[in-house]
Amino acid sequence: GAGVSQSPSNKVTEKGKDVELRCDPISGHTALYWYRQSLGQGLEFLIYFQGNSAPDKSGLPSDRFSAERTGGSVSTLTIQRTQQEDSAVYLCASSLVVFRDIKYFGPGTRLTVL
Amino acid sequence: QKEVEQDPGPLSVPEGAIVSLNCTYSNSAFQYFMWYRQYSRKGPELLMYTYSSGNKEDGRFTAQVDKSSKYISLFIRDSQPSDSATYLCAMKGNDMRFGAGTRLTVKP
Numbered sequence: 001g002a003g004v005s006q007s008p009s010n011k012v013t014e015k016g017k018d019v020e021l022r023c024d025p026i027s028g029h030t031a032l033y034w035y036r037q038s039l040g041q042g043l044e045f046l047i048y049f050q051g052n053s054a055p056d057k058s059g060l061p062s063d064r065f066s067a068e069r070t071g072g073s074v075s076t077l078t079i080q081r082t083q084q085e086d087s088a089v090y091l092c093a094s095s096l097v098v099f100r101d102i103k104y105f106g107p108g109t110r111l112t113v114l
Numbered sequence: 115q116k117e118v119e120q121d122p123g124p125l126s127v128p129e130g131a132i133v134s135l136n137c138t139y140s141n142s143a144f145q146y147f148m149w150y151r152q153y154s155r156k157g158p159e160l161l162m163y164t165y166s167s168g169n170k171e172d173g174r175f176t177a178q179v180d181k182s183s184k185y186i187s188l189f190i191r192d193s194q195p196s197d198s199a200t201y202l203c204a205m206k207g208n209d210m211r212f213g214a215g216t217r218l219t220v221k222p
Contacts, residue, residue: 035212040214042118042202042212042213043212091157101148101163103160105159107155
């Protein structure tokens, strides 16, 4: 069956530009997460969507970061005015609400800000 | 001090060796413990999930949790080149935290 997909797989951008990263979760998974993975760092939680509830945005590092989830499925993470420190792999994961600890991760988007 | 500490390695072992991967943590609220395996250019995939202290075995993999010492381990027996990956520990209480990952290479 189809897993979590993310696009693009790689994104190179110039400092100051905006970027959009897309995540397609597993069908039927109502919980969706975004994480950031930097070299030598653990996965850093960014944002969590659960059904129609208000998202948990507590992990977003600055107001340059935002995310939305349309129709309870596809999600887009937007980074405005990118900075070099935003360079990382951005991972999306989805899960069933009753098994939230069992997360299924996508392959990630590798973002490089020049 | 980070809530979860994991030696990033890299760790290189010969095929057939027993591998020991470890994490320590400081938050007593962590009750659920997981190990994820991440191949290069891929997302992490869940390998082991445990709740209580003690051992849990799945094939060549054994997860061990010692809550009194706040220490968890993953053992890989008869390691194979296909086990070469980064292994991340994760733990959950009120929130979920991941270790930085240990990069393992198993040489044929």
